Amino acid sequence: MKKIHIIGLGLLGGSFALALKKAKPEIKFTGYDSNSQNQEDAIALGIIEEAKEKPDMDTDVIVLATPANTLSELLVKTLDEIGPNTLVMDFGSTKEALCKSVADHPKREQYLAGHPIAGTEYSGPKAAQENLLDKKVFIICEMEKTNIHLKGMAYEILEALNMKLRFMDPEEHDRHLAFVSHLSHISSFMLGKTVLDKMEDEKNIFDMAGSGFASTVRLAKSSPAMWAPIMEENKKNILDAMSLYIASLSKFRDKIIADDYEGLANEMGKVNKIRDILDLGQ
Amino acid sequence: MKKIHIIGLGLLGGSFALALKKAKPEIKFTGYDSNSQNQEDAIALGIIEEAKEKPDMDTDVIVLATPANTLSELLVKTLDEIGPNTLVMDFGSTKEALCKSVADHPKREQYLAGHPIAGTEYSGPKAAQENLLDKKVFIICEMEKTNIHLKGMAYEILEALNMKLRFMDPEEHDRHLAFVSHLSHISSFMLGKTVLDKMEDEKNIFDMAGSGFASTVRLAKSSPAMWAPIMEENKKNILDAMSLYIASLSKFRDKIIADDYEGLANEMGKVNKIRDILDLGQ
Structure with a gap:
């Protein structure tokens, strides 16, 4: 070579x-x-x-x-x-x-x-x-x-x-990547947008942002020139992933509205198992 | 002392x-x-x-x-x-x-x-x-x-x-923290949930998760015993933040549905300015 x-x-x-x-x-x-x-x-x-x-x-x-x-x-x-x-x-x-x-x-x-x-x-x-x-x-x-x-x-x-x-195979690849990569970029971009929109009338809000926020919003620094095309190419799978994400958020919000704090704690406890899975993956 | x-x-x-x-x-x-x-x-x-x-x-x-x-x-x-x-x-x-x-x-x-x-x-x-x-x-x-x-x-x-x-003042504190801390924990928990739910029928999905996913989902490892009480205490502000977040996600999804990739790139480009703000805050 x-x-x-x-x-x-x-x-x-x-x-x-x-x-x-x-x-x-x-x-x-x-x-x-x-x-x-x-x-x-x-x-x-x-x-x-x-x-x-x-x-x-x-x-x-x-x-x-x-x-x-x-x-x-x-x-x-x-x-x-x-x-x-x-x-x-x-x-x-x-x-x-x-x-x-x-x-x-x-x-x-x-x-x-x-x-x-x-x-x-x-x-x-x-x-x-x-x-x-x-x-x-x-x-x-x-x-x-x-x-x-x-x-x-x-x-x-x-x-x-x-x-x-x-x-x-390519279909499997695109379906998986929508969940473990493309969705996390979108969630991060929209988190950044939500906070920036709020900041217009609330000064210095970032002064109070800790390392957790920085970690969650990190991908919102990514290049639109790279990411808009990915959304175009993987439209169907990304829409599926976004629909499930929005539905999960809405159900979680409903539990807060209903003061179901035990239900919220149970749900978060189940998601905690991602700790073991991610640590295995590293 | x-x-x-x-x-x-x-x-x-x-x-x-x-x-x-x-x-x-x-x-x-x-x-x-x-x-x-x-x-x-x-x-x-x-x-x-x-x-x-x-x-x-x-x-x-x-x-x-x-x-x-x-x-x-x-x-x-x-x-x-x-x-x-x-x-x-x-x-x-x-x-x-x-x-x-x-x-x-x-x-x-x-x-x-x-x-x-x-x-x-x-x-x-x-x-x-x-x-x-x-x-x-x-x-x-x-x-x-x-x-x-x-x-x-x-x-x-x-x-x-x-x-x-x-x-x-305490009201200002709780309103700001809902955006720069509490919301990012919820977005992370729900991202973890969405991917875990998907993983039930799709094995080894995490094998394909890169460092971006790990960063965005890190807060989903947090303690439910700490976080359910925060949702209880800051219910009103957290619901406001979640509603704005869900609305932003839905609008972003609508742009993908409409194949408005220029609009998506513009929106992500605006959020990119969080880079300067976060770097200032460090």
Whole structure:
């Protein structure tokens, strides 16, 4: 493996290159970002050596790390243009529509559908961190559809990055992610909005906010340019998750209205078991 | 100041004693907890030297650090029994009903209504941390109602603990806290519930949860024995905050239904300004 080309030089694309460079210094990284400032930053930060829109024809792996709603078109176009020995991977947060968009593509077997479960509330190449992907989960969808020889390069990369592989189908992926990732971003954004709306007439409210509030609202710092597309791509599952969330909140509110504090304590006690589950997951 | 008595030997009462002991080793700490295991743990951990239900008559300061719905009765009883040179402080998360309950008490001036903005999702004396209160905000309500000489002891303690004082009236306190603390606990509990309910038929969902989910759901580990009483005491304000939160979520959902991704991005972009505000507050 000698050449990797990254399209989308943001938090994920940048962190990927920084980590892989350390593990495999022989690889040459090129890349492209529609934001020219990101390209300049990526070169200055050592993420890529050279910026170019078209990867060299002997590029081994092309990584697509752009917003979720741009990936289908970009993936089709990229597959159309590559030679027979190039693998294309993506890092998108949604998989169902993307996998469908190339289901009948003649070069489908040159694509590996991936999703690294890693991120921060910051974005852009300057937010990239060499250790962001270390020991994190990397989900692969429809792994049986990727050519076995090209897939070998992906495994080599993911092993070098010290990532834990998980396999599932795209529908399952999107349904799960709506609950464990997309919903928590929305709950955090709306918590931030509710408090900011209140603050317009109540000064200094944040002076009283403790570390608990900061933790719960952290994801409200996330990039709209990344998250609006995820909502577009995973609309159905996100609406399901939101409906259940709103229904749970409404029932909880009804218990407060009814002064059912024993019922509230029971309900919170049941949710406490998330402690064990999360601790296991770490 | 020679003797301090703490009623309620949990996270806050314990952290208070550990920190103050270090700053003022000459003070003797006694205490009481209705849970005898907590009392034993508090002695073993060096939080108090002696457990007793009734403080000595020459106790300088009595700290009430029990759940919010027990404080009114305990405060009245404690004021009834103390001599003229003892100050009573509380650490309760709600202040309006509590201050009203002693508004006409003949010893009202021996009480200081306080609320340290500090905590973790854990509870009990074993969760106590010597540095939990360091540099945190301590809110004092109705400070003008406390006797100036007794208040001097409270200031001496809070200065030794390195806490930042804020002053406000009890109604304002409860209204603000509903938004910046109580609501974020409820949003987190209900996020945890929604995902746990889903997990019943979907195995291993947490395997895909990243650090964002962990951060947003952290408060769902909190103690129901502490939080159900806060909902009872701050019912009106919490219902207001929940209604606004649910309305924001519903409007956001409507935008997803309408495929208004530009509107969603605009809305999230506005909430992003919480980044500057939170960073200022740290």
